[in-house]
Amino acid sequence: MELARPSRKTNGVGVQVGDTQVCVVMVGLPARGKSLIAQKAQRYLKWLSIDARVFNVGNYRRKGAAQPTADFFDVNNAEGERVRRAAAEAAVNDMIKWFKHEHGIIAILDATNSTKSRRRWIKDRCDSEGIETLFVESKCDDEDLIMSNILEVKTTSPDYKGQDPEKAAQDFRNRIRNYEKIYETIDESEQDLTYLKIMDVGKRCIINAIQDYLQSRVVYYLMNLHIKRRSIWLSRHGESMYNVTGQIGGDADLSPRGEQYASKLPELVMQSFEGQEHPLTVWTSTLKRTIATARHLPKEWNQLQWKALDELDSGVCDNMTYAEIAEEYPEDFEARDQDKYNYRYRGGESYRDVVIRLEPIIMELERSENILIVTHQAILRCIYAYFMKEDQERSPWLNVPLHCLIKLTPRAYGTEKVVYKANIDAVSTWRGKGSKALHEDPTEETESLAK
Numbered sequence: 001m002e003l004a005r006p007s008r009k010t011n012g013v014g015v016q017v018g019d020t021q022v023c024v025v026m027v028g029l030p031a032r033g034k035s036l037i038a039q040k041a042q043r044y045l046k047w048l049s050i051d052a053r054v055f056n057v058g059n060y061r062r063k064g065a066a067q068p069t070a071d072f073f074d075v076n077n078a079e080g081e082r083v084r085r086a087a088a089e090a091a092v093n094d095m096i097k098w099f100k101h102e103h104g105i106i107a108i109l110d111a112t113n114s115t116k117s118r119r120r121w122i123k124d125r126c127d128s129e130g131i132e133t134l135f136v137e138s139k140c141d142d143e144d145l146i147m148s149n150i151l152e153v154k155t156t157s158p159d160y161k162g163q164d165p166e167k168a169a170q171d172f173r174n175r176i177r178n179y180e181k182i183y184e185t186i187d188e189s190e191q192d193l194t195y196l197k198i199m200d201v202g203k204r205c206i207i208n209a210i211q212d213y214l215q216s217r218v219v220y221y222l223m224n225l226h227i228k229r230r231s232i233w234l235s236r237h238g239e240s241m242y243n244v245t246g247q248i249g250g251d252a253d254l255s256p257r258g259e260q261y262a263s264k265l266p267e268l269v270m271q272s273f274e275g276q277e278h279p280l281t282v283w284t285s286t287l288k289r290t291i292a293t294a295r296h297l298p299k300e301w302n303q304l305q306w307k308a309l310d311e312l313d314s315g316v317c318d319n320m321t322y323a324e325i326a327e328e329y330p331e332d333f334e335a336r337d338q339d340k341y342n343y344r345y346r347g348g349e350s351y352r353d354v355v356i357r358l359e360p361i362i363m364e365l366e367r368s369e370n371i372l373i374v375t376h377q378a379i380l381r382c383i384y385a386y387f388m389k390e391d392q393e394r395s396p397w398l399n400v401p402l403h404c405l406i407k408l409t410p411r412a413y414g415t416e417k418v419v420y421k422a423n424i425d426a427v428s429t430w431r432g433k434g435s436k437a438l439h440e441d442p443t444e445e446t447e448s449l450a451k
């Protein structure tokens with residue numbers, strides 16, 4: 001059986017990357033969400049198996065120097081300017097090494113890059129190494145947004161560790177004022193640059209001179225991001241008749257315990273609101289077990305069925321138990337355990353294939369506000385891997401218990417998780433590597449979505 005292995009040309013998820021290497025250069029005053037954008041872009045690209053790394057110039061500066069003094073960011077402080085320039089050079093040198101020796105595909109240079117001369121210098125360095133540049137400017141004049149960013153992110157920054165948050169915020173505002181004195185937005189004089197200018201967190205965007213598919217993919221993703229507070233609720237369908245018999249795939253009905261979960265789900269969702277009502281949209285797959293699970297939810301909540309949320313297609317093994325598969329297709333069974341992410345069922349799919357078809361779902365999730373997704377074990381593993389940065393080795397082995405609701409809330413750095421258990425018994429559908437049977441108690445090391 002041929003496994004879907006990634007190749008450098010196509011990276012295995014159908015993204016044509018060829019020999020393209022791109023440096024995404026963040027541009028913007030402090031507290032404009034640059035680091036958040038950089039982190040999200042990296043997470044998205046890695047999820048798609050595109051090797052991406054963030055080079056944060058602030059971290060290089062901190063490595064080389066003690067806590068910055070009050071006048072460190074003053075435009076007239078030559079020593080401050082020298083240290084900042086040295087940090088940028090160290091970051092760019094490391095980035096070029098990474099492209100050359102580790103064959104990275106997308107680097108994200110996270111710094112203010114606030115002057116035309118700094119941007120020109122980066123472009124020239126990259127040009128001479130055959131690396132494309134894509135400048136991404138986050139421009140925001142909305143005072144409320146800037147303030148909430150200052151308070152949420154910057155007062156927890158390593159520069160202000162252990163300091164009084166009020167003082168830290170004041171110092172940070174001074175730092176912004178210093179940058180404002182020299183800040184040059186990307187304008188007509190830089191039309192030879194490839195850039196995306198995001199104004200007021202996505203209200204308006206300007207795109208200039210995009211050169212290829214890979215760049216357009218990054219730009220499309222960044223244009224869809226928003227930073228409004230919202231949550232994503234995840235649930236498997238209630239226990240199905242196939243779950244009870246240990247069969248995979250199919251389109252079975254809910255078991256009596258699965259029906260109980262469906263009846264309890266509205267209450268569980270209300271509990272997760274913790275006193276605050278939220279408008280919700282419900283997404284299910286097109287299979288009976290997810291639609292039945294969502295059917296008691298309030299009628300005023302929009303419901304959408306997505307084919308892309310259907311369970312991983314197990315091809316010729318559909319409707320079989322794991323023991324039957326091990327008996328009938330022993331080599332396949334073994335191959336799947338060896339490389340579960342890449343193994344593609346005969347006539348069916350691999351986890352890697354599922355990620356490709358989930359990409360529009362992720363894009364839509366990024367654009368949306370509160371969404372409840374009722375779907376399947378393999379699909380939830382892939383969606384969870386995107387939000388929680390799980391790697392491909394581990395994600396197909398995550399334990400996704402039946403009958404619990406998981407609430408994810410994306411925050412500036414990382415995603416918060418809260419689990420609500422229905423306390424309705426169900427079989428376990430988790431199988432460990434090398435085993436033909438399902439396990440009631442996954443091993444201690446097994447990561448669970450519900451913990």
Ligand SMILES: O=P(O)(O)OC[C@H]1O[C@@](CO)(OP(=O)(O)O)[C@@H](O)[C@@H]1O
Nearest residue numbers: 243247248249311314376377378429
């Ligand atoms: O990748 P593995 O671990 O086999 O898990 C996926 C399997 O989970 C199952 C249950 O065993 O999901 P579901 O409950 O949605 O039916 C199978 O249908 C599916 O093939």
